[in-house]
Amino acid sequence: MRIGEVAAAAGVSPRALRYYEEHGLLSSQRSPRGQRQYGEDAVERVRWIQALFAAGLSSKAVVELLPCVHTGFATNAMVERLEEERTRIDAQIRDLCATRDRLGAIIAAAHDHHR
Numbered sequence: 001m002r003i004g005e006v007a008a009a010a011g012v013s014p015r016a017l018r019y020y021e022e023h024g025l026l027s028s029q030r031s032p033r034g035q036r037q038y039g040e041d042a043v044e045r046v047r048w049i050q051a052l053f054a055a056g057l058s059s060k061a062v063v064e065l066l067p068c069v070h071t072g073f074a075t076n077a078m079v080e081r082l083e084e085e086r087t088r089i090d091a092q093i094r095d096l097c098a099t100r101d102r103l104g105a106i107i108a109a110a111h112d113h114h115r
Contacts, residue, residue: 001043003028003036010046017046023059025049025066045070055089 007014020026028036052062068074
């Protein structure tokens with residue numbers, strides 16, 4: 001697949017794909033004309049990269065963890081790191097839920113006030 005095809009299918013920009021390559025998150029082969037050619041699993045890999053970034057992981061953490069997330073195989077060290085990240089994400093979820101609940105209370109109070 002060419003860079004534009006992968007970008008469109010994964011919902012990212014070609015620039016994002018080049019960034020992922022620069023940081024070792026994604027790889028491509030070059031055609032005789034110098035165009036990037038990606039394997040069939042590139043779209044799924046990019047979606048995982050996006051999900052991990054959205055969860056707040058750094059590029060370095062994604063590089064370390066992506067192999068086990070992508071393949072399902074993890075060393076003991078990777079499992080520990082994944083558990084740490086899950087704990088961090090759980091804390092973020094709790095904080096977001098508390099913020100949402102507080103906003104809901106403010107909205108409800110504002111509606112009551114306007115009635």
